[in-house]
Amino acid sequence: MIQTADNGFLLIGLTSSYTHGYNSVYAIKTNSIGDTLWTKTYEKEYRNSGISAIQLSDGGFFFCGETDNSSPTSQDCYFIRTNSQGDTLWTKTFGGNNYDGAYNCYDAGDGIIISGTTRSYGEGGYDIFLSKFDYNGNNIWIKTYGGQLDDYGGSFDPTNDGGYILTGYTQSFGAGFRDMYLIKTNNIGDTSWTKTF
Numbered sequence: 001m002i003q004t005a006d007n008g009f010l011l012i013g014l015t016s017s018y019t020h021g022y023n024s025v026y027a028i029k030t031n032s033i034g035d036t037l038w039t040k041t042y043e044k045e046y047r048n049s050g051i052s053a054i055q056l057s058d059g060g061f062f063f064c065g066e067t068d069n070s071s072p073t074s075q076d077c078y079f080i081r082t083n084s085q086g087d088t089l090w091t092k093t094f095g096g097n098n099y100d101g102a103y104n105c106y107d108a109g110d111g112i113i114i115s116g117t118t119r120s121y122g123e124g125g126y127d128i129f130l131s132k133f134d135y136n137g138n139n140i141w142i143k144t145y146g147g148q149l150d151d152y153g154g155s156f157d158p159t160n161d162g163g164y165i166l167t168g169y170t171q172s173f174g175a176g177f178r179d180m181y182l183i184k185t186n187n188i189g190d191t192s193w194t195k196t197f
Helices: none
Strands: 009-015 024-030 036-042 048-055 061-067 076-082 088-094 100-107 112-118 127-133 139-145 151-158 164-170 179-185 191-196
Touching: 009 061, 024 061, 024 076, 048 076, 061 112, 076 112, 100 151, 112 164, 127 164, 127 179, 139 179, 139 191
Parallel strands: 024 048, 048 100, 076 100, 127 151
Antiparallel strands: 009 024, 009 048, 024 036, 048 061, 061 076, 061 100, 076 088, 100 112, 112 127, 112 151, 127 139, 151 164, 164 179, 179 191
């Protein structure tokens, strides 16, 4: 959920109540006291879900999440850009041959920063990724963080120096099994330092 420029709220998630079969991305726009102004569903042939949302400077919205894309076993990052009323301007998928899911998005002013978890890129198993896209959904760069085992992304935030801080958990590093994983990067995703707990 985010608060919008008009002091209302935008909720993003998934629904199977208002679709023709599989789960679909579901957006609800409310006013400042929670009364519904509009709802939208964004359907594809297979399951998809919305995980994070931002409002852009033009008043429209950008949603990210994941989709089964071309089959129930091929999961990709899923991006939707809308106008201020939730009408679709474009949708894009991003990923490789394995699992890729977008969990968080941020408007950097010159593009959109996405974080999530990937099994298509990186060192092996699942890895955390941070990526930048332009406002048309074209990839500018992607960086991955992790080792040979499974490392999963959580949340991320911009930092005061223009870089980013990412959280998740790691099986590749730390004391063993699953440890908390903290990653600091510069503005293009290069690692400044990592810590495990």
